[in-house]
Amino acid sequence: MPRRFGAIGVVATLAVTLAACAPGDSGDGGGDAVNLKVWGWRQEDVAAYKKIFQIYEKAHPGVTVEYVPYKNTEYDTILKTGLTDANGPDVAQLRSYGLLQPLVGSGSLVPLDDQVDKLSGFPKPILDGAKGDKDGHVYGVPFAIQTLHVIYNKKIFADNGIDAPTTWADMIAGFDKLSKAGVTPLANTVTDKWMLPIEQEIFGATTYGGPDYLTKMLNGSAKFTDAPWVKSLETWKSTQKYWPAQASGVSYTDAQALFTSGRAAMFPGGVWELAGFKKANPQLDLGIFNAPPAPGASVDKTLVPGYVDGSFGVSAKSRHRDAALDLVRWMATKEFGTALSNELQQISPVPGVEPQDELLAQALKGYQANPSPYVTYAYFSGGTPTAWDLASEAFSDYVLDRSNAADAAAHIQRGVDQWFRPKN
Amino acid sequence: MVPAQELTVRPARRSRRRAGRISAGWITSFCLPAFALYGLFLVVPLVTAFYYGLFRWDGTQQGEFVGIGNYREILTRYPLSDEIPAALGHNVLFFVGTMAIQNTIGLGLALLLHRNPWGKRLFQTLFSLPYLISPLIVGYIWSLLLSPTFGPINFALRAVGLDAWARPWLGEPDLALPVLILVNAWQWIGGPMLIFGAALAGIPQELEEAAAMDGASPTRTFWSIRFPLLIPAVGVITVLTFIGCFNIFDLVYALGGSDGGPGGAMDVLGLLYYRTAFRGGSNAIGESSALAMLIFVLIFGVSLALERTLRRREVH
Numbered sequence: 001m002p003r004r005f006g007a008i009g010v011v012a013t014l015a016v017t018l019a020a021c022a023p024g025d026s027g028d029g030g031g032d033a034v035n036l037k038v039w040g041w042r043q044e045d046v047a048a049y050k051k052i053f054q055i056y057e058k059a060h061p062g063v064t065v066e067y068v069p070y071k072n073t074e075y076d077t078i079l080k081t082g083l084t085d086a087n088g089p090d091v092a093q094l095r096s097y098g099l100l101q102p103l104v105g106s107g108s109l110v111p112l113d114d115q116v117d118k119l120s121g122f123p124k125p126i127l128d129g130a131k132g133d134k135d136g137h138v139y140g141v142p143f144a145i146q147t148l149h150v151i152y153n154k155k156i157f158a159d160n161g162i163d164a165p166t167t168w169a170d171m172i173a174g175f176d177k178l179s180k181a182g183v184t185p186l187a188n189t190v191t192d193k194w195m196l197p198i199e200q201e202i203f204g205a206t207t208y209g210g211p212d213y214l215t216k217m218l219n220g221s222a223k224f225t226d227a228p229w230v231k232s233l234e235t236w237k238s239t240q241k242y243w244p245a246q247a248s249g250v251s252y253t254d255a256q257a258l259f260t261s262g263r264a265a266m267f268p269g270g271v272w273e274l275a276g277f278k279k280a281n282p283q284l285d286l287g288i289f290n291a292p293p294a295p296g297a298s299v300d301k302t303l304v305p306g307y308v309d310g311s312f313g314v315s316a317k318s319r320h321r322d323a324a325l326d327l328v329r330w331m332a333t334k335e336f337g338t339a340l341s342n343e344l345q346q347i348s349p350v351p352g353v354e355p356q357d358e359l360l361a362q363a364l365k366g367y368q369a370n371p372s373p374y375v376t377y378a379y380f381s382g383g384t385p386t387a388w389d390l391a392s393e394a395f396s397d398y399v400l401d402r403s404n405a406a407d408a409a410a411h412i413q414r415g416v417d418q419w420f421r422p423k424n
Numbered sequence: 425m426v427p428a429q430e431l432t433v434r435p436a437r438r439s440r441r442r443a444g445r446i447s448a449g450w451i452t453s454f455c456l457p458a459f460a461l462y463g464l465f466l467v468v469p470l471v472t473a474f475y476y477g478l479f480r481w482d483g484t485q486q487g488e489f490v491g492i493g494n495y496r497e498i499l500t501r502y503p504l505s506d507e508i509p510a511a512l513g514h515n516v517l518f519f520v521g522t523m524a525i526q527n528t529i530g531l532g533l534a535l536l537l538h539r540n541p542w543g544k545r546l547f548q549t550l551f552s553l554p555y556l557i558s559p560l561i562v563g564y565i566w567s568l569l570l571s572p573t574f575g576p577i578n579f580a581l582r583a584v585g586l587d588a589w590a591r592p593w594l595g596e597p598d599l600a601l602p603v604l605i606l607v608n609a610w611q612w613i614g615g616p617m618l619i620f621g622a623a624l625a626g627i628p629q630e631l632e633e634a635a636a637m638d639g640a641s642p643t644r645t646f647w648s649i650r651f652p653l654l655i656p657a658v659g660v661i662t663v664l665t666f667i668g669c670f671n672i673f674d675l676v677y678a679l680g681g682s683d684g685g686p687g688g689a690m691d692v693l694g695l696l697y698y699r700t701a702f703r704g705g706s707n708a709i710g711e712s713s714a715l716a717m718l719i720f721v722l723i724f725g726v727s728l729a730l731e732r733t734l735r736r737r738e739v740h
Contacts (some may be wrong), residue, residue, distance in 0.1 A: 077702065080484045102706045106483030191595055193683045246572035248686055249592025254573045263573075384705035385503060393503070397687045400597060414502055 034323045036065045038312070039082060040093035041075035048343035055339055056330055063323055083108035083315050090318040091327055094140045096129035096308045098381025098388075103313075104132035104139055110314040111137035115325050118332035125211075125371060126349045129308025133382040140311025141331045144346040147271045147306035147363045148202050148374065154285040156183060156265040164289035166302075171292060175242040178265050185242035187264035192252035195269070196395035197376045197388060201305040202268045203239055203291045204232030209298030210305075210372035214379060220422025224387070224413045225406070228298050233398060233405040235294045240399065248400055260284060271363045275345050288359055290366060303372035304363070308349065376412070383419030390415040470720065477713035482706050494707070494714035498700070508715075510688065511696045512722075517601060518608075518692065519669035526609035527661055530616025531654075535646075537617070538624045548621070552614030559611065563678020566607045570594055594679055597689035604690050608675055612668070616661050623657035624650065659734030663727050670723045673698065693719050 040049070049067035056065055068089070070078045076095065082088030083103060094100050094109070103109055111132075112119060119127065119138055130140040157163065157174075160181055165171035175185040189195050208228040216222035223229070244250050244258055259267040260280040267273065277284055290302045312331050314324045330336055337350030345357055347364045355361045373379060380387030394408035403411075477494050480487035498504050533551060537544050554562065569577050570593040578590035593603050627650060635645045673694030676684065682698055684691025697719065701712035 084484055098705070102483035102708070105706050106485035108483065191686065192681055244573060246592035246595065249570070249572040249595025251567065251571065254571055258573060384707070384711075385501070386703075386705070389699075389703065390503065392683060393688060396683070400687050402597065402687050411503070418501060 032062050034063045034320050036063060036090045036320060036323055036327055037088075038065060038067050038091045038093070038327075039075075039079060039089035040067060040069050041072045042093070043069040043071065045069070045344055052336070052339045052343055055335065056327065060326070063327075065327060079103070080106075080108075083317065086317045086319050088317060089315050090320050090324040091312055091314055093143070094130070094311050094313045096142075096310050097378045098133075098383070098386050100130065100139065100311075101133055101382050104134070104137075108316055109139045110316050110321065110325070111135075111139060112141065112314070112325075112328065113138050116141060116329050116332050118329070121351050122332075122349060123351070125373070126308055129378065130311040130313075140313035141328050142308045142311045142349040143331065143340060144309040144344075145306055145349045145364070145367065146309045147304055147347065147367045148198055148269070149271060149288040149290055149304070149363060149366075150186075150202060150266050150268050151259070151273060151277070152266045152287050152289065153259070153262060153264075154287045156262065157287070160265075164287060166292055168292050168294045168297075175239070179242060184244045184258060184264040185266060186239060186244075187250075187255040187259040187267045188239075188243040188247055189250050189252045189255040190243075190248045190396070190399055191250060191254075193392035193396045194388075195252055195255075196399065197374075197391040198270065199268050200233060200236045200391070200395060201372070201374055203236040203294070205303040205305050205372045206291065206293040206297035206299050206301075207232035207235040210303045210370075213298065214373045214375055217375070218379065218423055224409045224416070230405045230409045231296065233395070233408055235297075237399060237405070238294075256280070271347065271360065274359055286359060288363060301370050302366075303370050304366040305372040305374050306367040307374040307378045309346075380416055380420060383416075385415045385418075387412055387416050473713045473716045473720075476709055477717050479710055480707055481709040484709070487710075490710070494710045495718070497707075498711050498715055498718075504696075504700070507688070507691065507696055508693075511684075511691045511693050514601060514684075514690065515670050515672075515692050518605060518672065519666055521602070521605035522608060522665055522669055523662065525605060526613055527616045527665060529609070530613050530661075531620050533613070533617045534620035534624055537621060548614075548618070551617055554611040555614050557611070559674040560678045562607065562611050563675045566610075567594060567679050570603065595686050597685075597687040600680060600685045600689040604676060604679060607679065608672070611675070615664070619657050619661055620654065623654050627653050655734070655737050659731065659737075662734060663730050666730060667723060667727055670719070670726075 038049070038053075042049075046067055046069055053065035053067065057063060075093075076099065079089070079092055079094075080102065083092065083106075094103065116138075119141065122142065126142050126145065127138055130138050130142050132139055152164065156178070160174075160177050160183070162174040162177060163170075165174055178185040188199055208231070213222055213228060217224075240247075244255070244264065250258070255264075255267065256273070256276070257280075258264040260277055262281075262284075267277075271288070274286060274288075277286060290304050292302050293300055312328050314321065314328055318324045332350060334350055334352055337348035337353035340346060341348040341353055341355045341360070345355075345360065347355055347360055347367075355364060376387040376391040390412040391408075394403070394411040397403040397411075398405060398408040476486075478489060478491060480490045480493065499508065533547075537547060541547075569575050572578055572590070572592040572595065577593075581587070581590040591599060593599055631649050631653075632645060635649050640648065671694060672692055676690050676692055676695055677698070679685065680690040682695055682703075684695050693715075697712060697715050700715050701708055704711055
């Protein structure tokens with residue numbers, strides 16, 4: 001008797017739960033009115049996207065576009081599930097490079113190569129971020145480029161008689177001057193390991209040579225363990241004496257606070273930091289520069305590392321595939337690029353779009369002139385373990401003096417060798 | 425003549441049967457919600473994880489059956505093959521450290537409060553108060569307190585001239601795990617204190633008085649009378665501490681991030697699972713399910729063994 005009660009109870013509970021979870025009929029299957037749902041991870045951008053999509057709605061009567069944001073850290077999991085269902089998104093913000101691959105692998109996205117003509121006008125390195133590794137198709141229209149720089153406090157530089165450096169020696173001389181004046185030159189974090197590969201690209205890119213070296217790595221003629229790349233770690237670590245006191249315990253937020261409070265003169269990081277820095281301290285007068293070629297560098301120009309932040313793709317399960325494709329076609333136009341750049345203070349990858357913000361314009365100009373890849377994150381993240389995870393771990397040990405540069409490089413190479421096959 | 429026995433037994437039997445019938449219904453209806461929740465949130469996910477772990481996955485698309493393939497993959501692929509034993513080692517150290525520090529001090533506090541000092545209730549409440557705060561918040565607060573740049577702890581140490589003591593607490597691989605043990609103990613010390621306190625209150629006073637009359641010293645009384653009678657409480661606390669230490673995730677995540685702090689010095693199985701599941705590439709579901717099963721079998725098996733061993737030692 002109790003057992004039967006139990007069974008009935010479990011069934012009843014399950015039935016109630018399932019009923020509660022069952023997808024409701026969205027009711028927009030028929031008729032002319034189309035409501036497109038665009039999923040994304042930027043909760044802070046809802047108002048801006050509303051404004052941007054109003055432009056589209058005006059030009060396309062009968063179509064409404066709704067930006068549905070999810071929590072950044074949970075988005076990938078939510079999206080994976082959402083894309084398996086017609087009640088999920090019509091258009092979705094997609095992560096780039098390796099993080100995109102599981103969605104491509106599960107057939108959740110519509111290939112856009114033949115659907116969005118304007119994609120052919122995008123530079124190849126930009127499209128790399130939205131490509132399926134195995135089939136080479138483009139699955140999203142890239143919406144933002146992130147670039148990596150040394151962000152500096154103009155007032156501290158002026159007070160100490162320093163300018164944005166044009167040579168490595170100038171840069172080091174400036175660091176020394178600041179140290180003597182009691183200002184921490186570089187607000188680096190060590191605790192938050194994911195920042196370490198970013199710091200390494202900022203200071204080490206010229207040593208290994210940027211895009212040319214990447215080409216060799218991809219075709220198998222160069223490795224992480226070869227001299228140029230190993231040396232790039234040493235170049236980066238040579239700036240260690242200019243990091244904050246007890247840097248090993250300085251977290252990402254500590255480093256940000258050191259910079260915005262004026263206790264540190266520079267913050268090596270992504271262009272995405274600018275908006276946050278200005279918000280934290282509106283008095284800050286910010287500038288950006290990139291590390292000039294280090295002694296013994298493989299190239300003689302100042303490289304600007306950058307990568308594609310994400311793209312907009314179409315769900316294969318969408319009930320409104322045509323309308324969704326129309327929307328992403330618009331996302332490849334200058335009109336969308338300009339609106340996004342102005343509303344979100346981001347660098348749009350759409351060819352010909354100039355950011356209004358002076359620093360963003362400078363960042364984009366630098367990147368277009370001398371682009372450099374974010375190697376570990378962008379190009380070696382399509383398998384497990386990703387070079388980015390491996391580099392974060394290895395660099396942590398390296399800056400804590402628990403290993404040397406060659407060991408760190410060997411750790412990455414050993415991990416990547418398990419899945420990476422060079423393309424000739 | 426009807427024997428007196430029969431007169432009394434019959435009604436008793438009937439009433440017992442009635443009582444039995446009633447209680448069966450009641451027991452069922454009371455247990456049902458718990459069983460349903462237990463089934464839905466524990467048994468179903470467990471079986472699902474086991475099932476998922478037997479397949480290859482491509483994102484959320486279930487692929488071919490691979491049997492123990494995922495288990496082999498996580499145990500042999502570099503650097504996971506090195507990280508799993510390292511993380512397990514950290515869990516073990518964390519458990520040993522917690523037993524040694526948190527539970528010993530908890531017992532000490534329970535003994536002090538057992539003497540009914542002034543403000544007993546106040547201290548009990550104060551020591552148990554951190555229980556109410558989420559471990560994530562505890563972790564973030566402590567990481568702020570311990571920050572080498574802005575933290576008040578290092579500031580205070582420097583203010584009194586102990587500059588050499590002002591370390592980057594969460595940034596040095598050798599210090600990170602001990603700091604984790606201490607912060608964790610700060611939060612949970614109320615647990616062993618209350619359990620030991622209740623167990624001490626349950627020891628018959630005559631035994632202690634008898635020992636005192638026989639001239640036993642307080643130390644001797646503790647080791648010969650109190651401690652043997654506290655063994656059941658020690659057992660409960662050991663098992664709970666073991667489960668807590670091997671399931672830990674939130675506090676370590678808040679103190680050292682998902683990579684487990686400097687040089688992975690605080691990396692534990694929970695973080696490793698998190699990284700495999702949420703940053704693990706195409707086959708993340710298969711591999712993380714396999715890892716989850718390994719962790720479950722380990723915790724379940726050892727808890728069972730611990731419980732058995734400690735129960736055998738109990739004094740009645």
